[in-house]
Amino acid sequence: KINIVGEIKGEILKGLICEHPFEDVNSIVLTADFVTLDTGTGCVHIAPGHGQEDYELGLKNNIEVYAPVDQEGRFNKNVKFFSGMNVFDANEEIIKKLKEIGKLIGSQSITHSYPHCWRCKEPIIFRAEEQWFVSMDKTSLRKLALEEIDKVKWIPSWGRDRIYNMIEGRPDWCISRQRSWGVPIIAFKCKDCNEYVLDVNLIENVAKTFEKNGADIWFEKPAEFFIGDYKCQKCGSKNFEKEEDILDVWFDSGVSFSYLKSRYNYDHPVDLYLEGSDQHRGWFHSSLLASCVSYKRAPYKSVLTHGFVVDSEGRKMSKSLGNVISPQDIISKYGAEILRIWVASEDYREDIRISQEIIERLVDSYRRVRNTFKYMLGVLSDFDSEKDYISYNELSPLDKAILNRLYKLEKKVRKAYQNYEFHTVFHSIHNFCIKDLSSIYLDILKDRMYVLSVNDKKRRASQTVVFEITKTLALLLTPILSFTCDEIWEHFNIKQKKESILLENFQELPNIFENEEIEKTFNSLLLIREDLQKALEDARRRKIIGHSLDAKVILYLPENLRDVISQYFEEIREIFILSQIEIRFEGKGYYKGELTNISVDIYNADGKKCERCWVYDTTVGEDSNHPTICKRCRDVVSG
Ligand SMILES: [Zn+2]
Ligand SMILES: [Zn+2]
Ligand SMILES: [Zn+2]
Known part of the structure; x- marks a missing residue:
């Protein structure tokens, strides 16, 4: 049962110092907008070393980024009573401890959402760690990258806004990762004064060693192997440790343009980068930053993105849906040409x-x-x-x-x-x-x-x-x-x-x-031809003719089509594929055109059908030497 004895705004508590129940540390009350009313009343405990929002709030208020949990998820030696204990196992023990010293008011289990591993579903612990960053602003990298974006051609054009907004709003680029293998970060730290070695010659030497032996040598040899006689510039010590972190894989792929230059002498900026539209966040992004850092310009002149392959209903392909079509199947069934036509004929800007x-x-x-x-x-x-x-x-x-x-x-x-x-x-x-x-x-x-x-x-x-x-x-x-x-x-x-x-x-x-003049008349001619074909189709239905070559056509044209037809006059019979055609600018035929204001009369062609060219002509039968062909054909046949 709860008695409300008064209500205050969070603002009033701001700056209050709270005492830790059993450690000799104090905490300060801060205000933040990620604390919402719908989750209850009281203060939310934050740990700047164990969560992004907490970290950012801590940074803003100069709170130490304290992260007393090791890589195994256990409290480290700085933690009284629970050192070495898994943080989840420690929960019970902490409650016990609070009870023991009389500081516990109550405890109960509640159900709430908690981040977990997408793969094994185990709960996740956030830990702040030292990392390597490329600063976005200390050397104006962000400004340069944004300027370079506008010099690149983005296909489709919305790609420009997408990457621009990402670069504009992104935090510093964390390039280090804690994995057992990858491209090592070449860095040495003085064990005596914690100073990092920043020496071009030394790094160049390591690079040469890599070229000879492969980069794995970094993990096999101790720091002394690489550092030789080098002395710490600050304290003179020869006692160094090497960095064990590796580079973010986006850094690896982000410098591919540079590799192509050194290995194959392909110059950059390159003409085109192309990938799926997820790469504005990935490869296009890291390449842009890496190139702006090293060469002060974008690595590419244009960037093209495409959608993803989906089935006919727009669904993603998956084995369970049974809608997977593999390129290999298409190639073996229809040939690679068909696959290429498909790739080329689809509008890749969409899925x-x-x-x-x-x-x-x-x-x-x-x-x-x-x-x-x-x-x-x-x-x-x-x-x-x-x-x-x-x-x-x-x-x-x-x-x-x-x-x-x-x-x-x-x-x-x-x-x-x-x-x-x-x-x-x-x-x-x-x-x-x-x-x-x-x-x-x-x-x-x-x-x-x-x-x-x-x-x-x-x-x-x-x-x-x-x-x-x-x-x-x-x-x-x-x-x-x-x-x-x-x-x-x-x-x-x-x-x-x-x-x-x-x-x-x-x-x-x-x-x-190029002949625009002729295109104009040709276009009109084709419309007449289409109308005429419909007229012939109609005559065919009415059994006046069979093939269009059976026909003699009287074509009635309005004055405005005189120029069109006169241009093609000599080849008009062939263009319309008829045996005979007569053109009149007066009178009307029984069939009216739909696309043009022509009209048409259709009759059986005069004369007999030439056996050779299938055109009806009155000259067929004139010559007893060639009784079945027309004059035109006779001239050809007799040379
Ligand atoms: Zn997992
Ligand atoms: Zn030193
Ligand atoms: Zn003929």
């Missing part, structure tokens, strides 16, 4: 998803790209780029339009590589293969390739374009589809090629390929 379906989809994409190349190499089978190449000015508007798109693609992809946007690389090229090549250019090309005579200029012009496309796409895809592109290169007829495509460089396309 990266993988699943059987995602992989299957990429296998399809890969096949489409591969088939496109296969087809193009077929187109080029009788093309000699030295003899048959047609100069740009002689190309048709359609050829130029595709080259313009290739030009833009090449620029976009190279820029994407430079910005590490690999998903843009594969998606853009895949898109180009599907949309611009398979369903437009290569489709239209068939007539030219297989009907015209081998050396026909129009045919050679198309081959010239396909030559440029094949070369450019193969080079651009090499970093991702290395094996496939190397195989393409092997079958690609180009002069002065290297032994492997992996030895080639990207090649910029000539500026003349």
